[in-house]
Amino acid sequence: QKEVEQNSGPLSVPEGAIASLNCTYSDRGSQSFFWYRQYSGKSPELIMSIYSNGDKEDGRFTAQLNKASQYVSLLIRDSQPSDSATYLCAVMGFQKLVFGTGTRLLVSP
Amino acid sequence: DTEVTQTPKHLVMGMTNKKSLKCEQHMGHRAMYWYKQKAKKPPELMFVYSYEKLSINESVPSRFSPECPNSSLLNLHLHALQPEDSALYLCASSRGQGDTEAFFGQGTRLTVV
Numbered sequence: 384q385k386e387v388e389q390n391s392g393p394l395s396v397p398e399g400a401i402a403s404l405n406c407t408y409s410d411r412g413s414q415s416f417f418w419y420r421q422y423s424g425k426s427p428e429l430i431m432s433i434y435s436n437g438d439k440e441d442g443r444f445t446a447q448l449n450k451a452s453q454y455v456s457l458l459i460r461d462s463q464p465s466d467s468a469t470y471l472c473a474v475m476g477f478q479k480l481v482f483g484t485g486t487r488l489l490v491s492p
Numbered sequence: 493d494t495e496v497t498q499t500p501k502h503l504v505m506g507m508t509n510k511k512s513l514k515c516e517q518h519m520g521h522r523a524m525y526w527y528k529q530k531a532k533k534p535p536e537l538m539f540v541y542s543y544e545k546l547s548i549n550e551s552v553p554s555r556f557s558p559e560c561p562n563s564s565l566l567n568l569h570l571h572a573l574q575p576e577d578s579a580l581y582l583c584a585s586s587r588g589q590g591d592t593e594a595f596f597g598q599g600t601r602l603t604v605v
Contacts, residue, residue, distance in 0.1 A: 417594075425599075479537055
């Protein structure tokens with residue numbers, strides 16, 4: 384079983400819709416969870432961090448964490464074409480950051 | 493300021509060359525990381541430095557040699573690389589190892605010919 388799993392996509396949504404990205408992880412002891420956005424050919428950019436169960440909102444982004452289900456999600460409201468990128472879920476485990484394979488999001492005008 | 497600066501942005505080197513990648517941060521972070529990323533794959537951890545000491549080496553071949561001269565600088569020395577080592581090399585830093593957010597530099601695109 385992979386440590387951090389994501390659907391590779393692509394996830395296609397129309398402009399203005401809500402994009403929902405999901406991630407599961409295997410290490411029950413993990414305490415820190417992150418979402419990075421990566422445009423093609425660029426480096427990962429941190430967009431959200433979440434440490435406790437529940438929702439955390441920042442602008443159009445909402446991260447959701449459920450430690451009992453070992454599940455993290457990212458909602459992007461009012462999706463824009465500029466949101467088209469690969470979204471990497473990352474989990475801090477055993478003193479190191481482990482990435483999922485990423486979900487490619489395509490937002491069509 | 494969440495800036496991590498990597499140089500050079502692009503590097504082409506032959507298999508017999510020796511080159512170095514450099515990374516710098518001035519956020520007071522005490523953990524610094526090297527990651528390797530191949531196309532359409534997630535970043536893969538290579539090394540972690542914590543308080544200037546090597547903390548994790550993910551069984552990386554010895555042709556990659558990390559160095560942390562001080563708390564702001566991280567180098568990756570390259571020698572006798574293979575074409576399959578061509579990738580995006582990413583440096584990151586965080587306040588502490590296993591602690592809070594990690595911020596990435598813009599990466600060095602390495603091509604081995």
